[in-house]
Amino acid sequence: MCEFYQEALAEAKAAYAGHEVPVGAVVVWQGQIIGRGQNSMERRQDPSAHAEVLAIQEAAKNRGSWRLTGCTLYVTLEPCLMCAALIRKSRIGKVVIGAIEPHEGALGSALTVNDLPPRSQHVETTWLYDPASEALLKQFFKELRASHDHDL
């Protein structure tokens, strides 16, 4: 796995430590990380606080432009529809994905944002099928179920 993906995975591990669905993302431009994000929905109580959104917001701030042309997003889990639409809107052309998301993944699994209007931008995907990201997600949901069982 490349070093940039490892940084996204580090963000996912930090989300896990914060009792969030463990997803992490980084935005890379010209060989540098210009944005980082970890899923923070529960801690921030913000429905938009997905890893990808936070990484893109930071990247746009650092680059001084909402147009992130030439950037690559590394993310540990396939983006949902909201995030995939934002990726496209921000002109990020390439996404490197750790694990597939069969129920909501919007870059090829449950659906493909490239098939939906507006079709003026296209998002190219690279799949890593990363066992570390999959294991982290499984562990999170296993513990969540156990905690719910305990509450009953």
Place this chain on the structure above:
Amino acid sequence: MCEFYQEALAEAKAAYAGHEVPVGAVVVWQGQIIGRGQNSMERRQDPSAHAEVLAIQEAAKNRGSWRLTGCTLYVTLEPCLMCAALIRKSRIGKVVIGAIEPHEGALGSALTVNDLPPRSQHVETTWLYDPASEALLKQFFKELRASHDHDL
């Protein structure tokens, strides 16, 4: 037009004054506005800074929960795919829309988010076909074209 929609339109007018595509939104819960937003993409240089996203973020902060069950969003233009997906994710069940967006509108025009997975939440729409919102958008794009022609 109801008073809540008028507040969304006031946000759109403020966006217009700030040289943004004029779109405004408010989130209403139990008869009170708990979130306001105006399109701020250019001023903030943030690709996620649509009126709906900002209104939802503020509403979640004020309510202390990312789950905005029972809320209604009033917006002057049909939401794009990113915003429609966020509306669904935030559990907002009702959206009152000023003008249609034929190219990117994701609540019935270019596409319908309700037709896409995950289908666990459904967004109900009410259409106002508001001439004031349409006129504001037309005026903005007319001026934008004139300014581009002037630059050539």
